[in-house]
Amino acid sequence: MTTPIKRYSPFGEIEEVGEGLFRLNVGPQHPISGQGRFIVLTDGERVFDIEVDIGYSHRGIEKILEYKTFVQGIVPVERMVMLDTSNILMGYVGAIEKVMDIEPPPRANYIRTIIMEMNRIVSHLYALGLLSESAAWNPAVFLWTTADREPFLDLLEMLTGARWSYSFFVPGGVRADIPRGFIERLKATLDWFEKRIEVYEEAWIYNELFRMRTEGMGVVSRQNAIEWGLAGPNLRASGVPYDTRKNEPYAAYGELDFKIVTHTAGDSYARGWARVEEMKVSIDIIRQAIDNMPDGPVRVRMPPRPKPGEALFRVETGRGEMNVYIVSDGKEKPYRIKISPASFRNFYTIEMLPKTQEILLADVPVLIYSFDPWFLDADR
Amino acid sequence: MIDALISFVNENLGVLFVIAIFPGLAFILGFVIFAVWYQRKYLARLMIRMGPVHCGGRMGWLQLIADAMKLVAKELIFPRAANKTLFLFASVVLPVIPAAMIALIPFAPGLIIYDAAGVSLLVFFAISTLFPVVSVIRGWAANNKFTIIGAFRNIYLDIAGEIPVFLASVGVMIWAGTYDLNEIVLKQASMWFIVPQFLGFIVFFIGFLAMIEKVPFDIPTAETELIYGPNTEYSGAMFLNMMEADYINLLAWTLLMITLYFGGYNGPPIFADPVLNGVFWILLKLIIAITIIFTITISYARLRIDQAVKMGWNYLLPLSILNILLTLAMKFYLGGV
Numbered sequence: 019m020t021t022p023i024k025r026y027s028p029f030g031e032i033e034e035v036g037e038g039l040f041r042l043n044v045g046p047q048h049p050i051s052g053q054g055r056f057i058v059l060t061d062g063e064r065v066f067d068i069e070v071d072i073g074y075s076h077r078g079i080e081k082i083l084e085y086k087t088f089v090q091g092i093v094p095v096e097r098m099v100m101l102d103t104s105n106i107l108m109g110y111v112g113a114i115e116k117v118m119d120i121e122p123p124p125r126a127n128y129i130r131t132i133i134m135e136m137n138r139i140v141s142h143l144y145a146l147g148l149l150s151e152s153a154a155w156n157p158a159v160f161l162w163t164t165a166d167r168e169p170f171l172d173l174l175e176m177l178t179g180a181r182w183s184y185s186f187f188v189p190g191g192v193r194a195d196i197p198r199g200f201i202e203r204l205k206a207t208l209d210w211f212e213k214r215i216e217v218y219e220e221a222w223i224y225n226e227l228f229r230m231r232t233e234g235m236g237v238v239s240r241q242n243a244i245e246w247g248l249a250g251p252n253l254r255a256s257g258v259p260y261d262t263r264k265n266e267p268y269a270a271y272g273e274l275d276f277k278i279v280t281h282t283a284g285d286s287y288a289r290g291w292a293r294v295e296e297m298k299v300s301i302d303i304i305r306q307a308i309d310n311m312p313d314g315p316v317r318v319r320m321p322p323r324p325k326p327g328e329a330l331f332r333v334e335t336g337r338g339e340m341n342v343y344i345v346s347d348g349k350e351k352p353y354r355i356k357i358s359p360a361s362f363r364n365f366y367t368i369e370m371l372p373k374t375q376e377i378l379l380a381d382v383p384v385l386i387y388s389f390d391p392w393f394l395d396a397d398r
Numbered sequence: 399m400i401d402a403l404i405s406f407v408n409e410n411l412g413v414l415f416v417i418a419i420f421p422g423l424a425f426i427l428g429f430v431i432f433a434v435w436y437q438r439k440y441l442a443r444l445m446i447r448m449g450p451v452h453c454g455g456r457m458g459w460l461q462l463i464a465d466a467m468k469l470v471a472k473e474l475i476f477p478r479a480a481n482k483t484l485f486l487f488a489s490v491v492l493p494v495i496p497a498a499m500i501a502l503i504p505f506a507p508g509l510i511i512y513d514a515a516g517v518s519l520l521v522f523f524a525i526s527t528l529f530p531v532v533s534v535i536r537g538w539a540a541n542n543k544f545t546i547i548g549a550f551r552n553i554y555l556d557i558a559g560e561i562p563v564f565l566a567s568v569g570v571m572i573w574a575g576t577y578d579l580n581e582i583v584l585k586q587a588s589m590w591f592i593v594p595q596f597l598g599f600i601v602f603f604i605g606f607l608a609m610i611e612k613v614p615f616d617i618p619t620a621e622t623e624l625i626y627g628p629n630t631e632y633s634g635a636m637f638l639n640m641m642e643a644d645y646i647n648l649l650a651w652t653l654l655m656i657t658l659y660f661g662g663y664n665g666p667p668i669f670a671d672p673v674l675n676g677v678f679w680i681l682l683k684l685i686i687a688i689t690i691i692f693t694i695t696i697s698y699a700r701l702r703i704d705q706a707v708k709m710g711w712n713y714l715l716p717l718s719i720l721n722i723l724l725t726l727a728m729k730f731y732l733g734g735v
Contacts, residue, residue: 042543050622062547063703152622153699161445227614227699379547380702383622 039066042379046074050152050383053393056368058382065377070365076397083355088114088189089320091352096183098359099395102141102336104133106395107187109333109342109357112268114189116329117346118321124270126191128311131270132204133186135300135307136174139211140167141336142251142293142300145390149290150222152383153231159222166214169207176200191317201308208301215297223294232287236371236385239284246367249338249360252389255292256284262334274306286388293390323350337361337390361395420677421505426497429684430645431462436685437692444696472634480631481539488536489636493643495528499650504580506663506676517577522654523564526609529647530556533618536640537628548627551703552611552618558710559608559615565718566602569595569725570658583662590667592659594728598721599659601714606655608706610648613695617703648688656683 042058045051053075059067079098083091095110096103108130115122122130144167147160171181177200178184178193186193222228238248243256253260261278263271279295281288326348333340338360347353368386371377377385407414416422435450439458442449454460476482501511502518514521530553537549570591574582582591592599608615619627626632629640656662663680701709 040543049625062550150699158441158445158696161447165446221697225697225699227701230705231699231702378702378704380617380620380623380700 044382045071050386052391053397054391056382056386058379060379063378063380065372065379065382068369068372068382070369072362072365072393072396074397075394079398080355080357083352085351087350088118088324088352091355092185092188093183095357096185097394098357098398099141099335099337099392100182101144101392102137103183104130104137104187105141105333105335106340107185108134108269109331109335109340110355111187111189112333113329113331113342113344113355114324116331117327117344118189118324120190120318120320122191123315123318124312125195125314126316127270128307129192129196129316130187131274131307132304133174133177133184133192134269135304136170138336139297139300140170142297143167145336145387146218146290146293148390149232149286149384149387150228152387153228159218162218166211169210173200173204173207176203188317188320190320191315193317195316204304204308208304212298212301215294218294223291229287231381231384232285232290232388233283234285234287235381236286236377236388237284237375238367238371240282242370242374243284243367246370247363248367249363250334250336250390251279251292251296251338252289252364252367253338254279255281255288257282260339262332262339266332268331268333270307270310271303273310274303276303276306286384289388289390323348335360337364337392337395357398359395359398361392364389364391365396416509416511421500421503421509422511423497426500426646426649427642429649430642431466433645433648433688434641435459435462436688440689440692441696444693466638469638470635474636475631475633477540477542477631479541481541484535484539485631486636488532488539489632489639492529492532492536493639493646495525495532496643496646496650499525500646500653502579503650503653503657504583504662505680509677510580513580514578516581518579519567519571519577519582522579523560523567526560526650533628536632540628540631542631544624544626544630545628548618548620548624548630551620551624552628554703554707555608555611555615555617558707559605559714562601562710562714562718563605563609565715566595566598566605566721567654567658569598569718569721572722572725572729579657579662583657583664586661587664588667590659590661590664595659595721595725597717597724601718601721602655602659605710605714606651607691607694608710610651610691611644612648612691614698614701615706616695616700617706620700622700648691649684652684652687652691653680656680656687 039059039061042060043055044058045055046053055071055074057067057069057071058065059069077094077097079094082094086094091110092107096107098106143163147163150159151157174184175181176197178186238246238252238256240257242248243253243258248256257280259278259280262268263276264278276299279292279299281292324346326346328343328345330341330343333342340360341356341358343356343358344352345354368389368391371385418424435458438461439449450458450461452458452461453464476485499522502514502522504510512518533552533556534549537545537552540546570582571577573591573594574585576582576585611618618624619629624630629637632640660683661667661679663676665679
């Protein structure tokens with residue numbers, strides 16, 4: 019005798035979904051789970067519910083920041099997304115600049131933009147590799163993308179001194195100016211990378227079996243994407259032209275001309291493809307930033323402590339919009355910092371999807387990785 | 399006693415060589431070691447990396463021996479709720495089934511382990527049907543959700559793949575007019591059967607990929623969903639047996655494909671040289687075939703189980719029946735070989 023299995027409906031009511039179902043623990047020790055757990059309610063092939071269990075890598079970063087001065091806080095904040103550190107750091111540094119009421123010099127803004135877009139390319143390459151790897155155990159594309167990140171990491175090392183976690187942005191500007199020979203190397207790398215994107219499209223994005231697996235699967239409608247608070251390339255793949263770089267410009271984005279990548283399908287394929295197109299846009303932004311870069315200092319002096327007040331700063335990270343909210347009581351340490359990352363909202367959409375459409379067990383990894391989830395980001 | 403044994407060995411030296419050395423036990427195990435090593439090094443090249451380099455010099459040829467020794471030395475772990483007898487039984491029996499299929503393949507004129515009296519192709523398929531049965535036993539005995547899902551997927555896939563494969567080879571049987579693999583090889587001396595049976599070969603090859611459970615049909619052991627499918631709970635030497643079973647299965651079906659469509663141990667018809675006919679050609683064809691299969695495994699995404707089953711029943715089955723009708727018509731008007 020089996021007891022009926024229940025789940026929460028999209029409207030929060032308890033509903034029965036059938037008998038003889040069982041729950042699969044996908045994670046935390048599973049090839050695809052990452053640092054979290056997905057509890058999948060299934061009858062063997064059909065999936066009725068996915069519960070996302072986050073919190074395995076909670077480090078209390080928000081609380082840590084209350085015990086650090088504003089500059090010391092740079093290092094823990096970067097640990098939220100190691101792939102995408104400068105975009106994450108921009109949110110923190112931008113919020114401090116707002117609460118201290120200082121303006122970075124224009125050259126620093128352009129250097130920040132170049133670094134952030136290179137970081138976005140690195141982050142999207144990793145996401146695309148994982149998406150391919152989840153559609154099959156096909157490490158070829160994953161290793162290609164991993165290898166193709168290296169030239170960008172080398173360039174970032176030349177510029178900042180580190181491959182990861184650069185700590186390069188400080189309140190009031192950046193730590194150093196661009197070294198000699200950097201611009202030429204960057205231009206050559208971008209030319210080479212444009213050709214590599216064409217190779218990806220031929221070998222993999224247009225691959226028939228990959229399209230069979232991802233097209234029409236995990237569809238998020240425009241309405242649902244807005245209601246569930248989806249973020250970043252996932253939101254734009256559902257047809258919502260929202261990009262913080264455009265809607266609320268920061269750094270040098272307001273002075274550059276670029277387009278917002280949108281797709282209308284809203285399925286896993288559109289989400290993967292949107293990332294490829296965004297890498298092309300990033301190349302375009304870097305080229306414009308190189309051409310328009312003004313001369314001048316790269317850093318202004320930061321006051322030792324801010325006036326009492328509060329500030330909210332939005333930033334478009336690789337995974338979507340992140341909000342950083344700072345409350346200052348006039349001391350050298352912040353009174354409270356609240357970070358609202360993009361991955362947390364993307365996980366919510368993963369929970370909601372099986373309740374609105376039929377998906378199979380084989381779709382679960384593709385579904386999860388098409389949203390580019392990042393547990394460390396959601397856990398903080 | 400010992401004298402009797404020595405005289406028995408002396409009298410049956412040929413038979414014992416065939417069973418124990420080539421193409422018997424030593425060859426099969428040697429192929430498994432070679433195939434795993436070759437897969438690692440070849441795929442590493444395609445993925446812009448090196449593959450094993452630490453054990454046995456740059457080519458890493460000792461790596462597989464080291465891995466096997468490590469696995470054999472490990473503890474055998476039985477899950478608490480598992481049916482231990484069946485769990486162990488499946489791991490021991492599973493590699494034997496594809497190895498028994500290899501016994502029917504002719505490697506050279508007269509070099510065959512078991513000559514099944516003119517029906518060896520039918521015996522091959524009869525033995526191959528045991529594979530999903532034991533696969534379900536291993537999945538059920540482990541008493542794990544992942545293994546049981548993998549085992550049922552194995553049944554779906556094998557039924558969807560094996561019937562088109564069998565019907566495609568019926569085309570070869572009709573064209574050659576025999577059930578015997580040795581006879582089929584002899585009839586390909588002037589022309590390989592891939593030419594008259596091209597449609598059948600396409601059906602056979604897609605079904606064949608499902609039978610060997612490689613990408614895009616590695617659905618039962620789908621690593622991203624089911625960890626290692628029915629083999630998830632196996633450890634140590636039992637895990638080694640499961641790996642062996644996979645690769646021996648690959649060897650058996652690849653040899654069948656070569657025998658049915660690529661002339662078996664015959665050289666290419668234009669260079670038909672009686673000195674070279676035999677073991678050299680079948681091994682060369684084997685290496686080319688597994689190179690193509692390994693290339694396919696990293697070029698494509700995995701199909702879903704419903705897509706694979708739909709492909710088997712909706713496309714491969716009608717095509718294989720069409721192939722039989724075409725073969726009958728060709729045989730009627732052209733007279734066959």
